[in-house]
Amino acid sequence: MSDNIRILIASDIHAGYGEGKKIIDEDSFIGLEETLSHAAQQDVDFVLLGGDLFHESIPTRYTEHKVISLLRKYCLNDREVAMQMISDPKEVFENSQFKLVNYEDPNINVGLPIFSIHGFNGIRYFT
Template sequence: MTSANPADDDDTFKILLATDIHLGYLEKDAIRGEDTFNTFNEIMSYAKQHQVDFVLLGGDLFHENKPSRKSLHCCMETLRRYCMGDQPISFQILSDQAVNFGHSKFPWVNYQDENLNISIPVFSVHGNHDDPTGADGLCALDVLSVAGPILLQKGSTHIALYGIGSIPDERLYRMFVGNQVCMLRPREEEGSWFNMFVIHQNRSKHGATNYIPEQFLDDFLDLVVWGHEHECRIEPERNEQQLFYVTQPGSSVVTSLSPGEAVPKHVGLLRVLHYVISVR
């Protein structure tokens, strides 16, 4: 871990980290109705300004499972403004996209679709507010697969990106205890991958099993991006037992009157170069 930013080059991943944007929260309020939309616009503007390789969201992009037409329109408008363009995508996906995106009718990353012109891809897990429901298990955004990582390469830097959408904490706790959560690793050159995990669960203990202890997560991970918790703890914290780092971006807007919501809000700009990472 280093606090110095390595020079941006053909081997450096630049990733914008954000979570819990809650688009549509208080959208009918006369004073705060535009807050979430303005904040999302600012986040994506920051991503474009810094020419990131992709945006990584930690869940709860929307405040409601069935967002209003205004929320959907504002989201799509912002994504079109900042994600569409001629800037080439400078990294490759090495994993089988038919597996990673098998839930979709278009099982490949959209920036490889000849009918679209994407310059900043967005990857996300779903949160507890925008989780899939109904017979078809549909939600307002696509989700990362927990079955295996999305394998990314930029120059000589390799990232294995894992994600798990929100699951009731007690259920996921029991699954970890019962060894029912298995994270697959690349078979070739295991030591050459920077392993990132995106999770949207309680990090703070709210009861005996109403949270996910960090020690449940695999120790081969290098960085955990923790969503759902609204307090901003963006500075990576080292877990001395598992020997990985945890960054908790926190919510992008205030949604409750609590001490955790009172601290300044931030998003993160992550740089990954081989084994050197920095978050600011």
């Protein structure tokens, strides 16, 4: 085991963008799959999504299904996760039904953790 941490950083996936448009309707999902596939091939320790996983704040059922399917395909496996959460779970999960991070849950086989930062779709810059 190495002391190095390998992180794949991606952002602005915008899953669901172009949904229903003939030429680009699957592009965002293809981009997400390429990202996750590359992460798996490069054997990264985790993926950091720097915002805007979904294009809409309330994605369609189709978009949710596509994203969950890709996460299951690439993130659920028997690969050992060489990280541990050192924050106090009582503080981190105090208002949650979950009491530990999912990659440490013995009932879920997370082999590729993803950490996502909430993005804001709609920032306007004025000069």
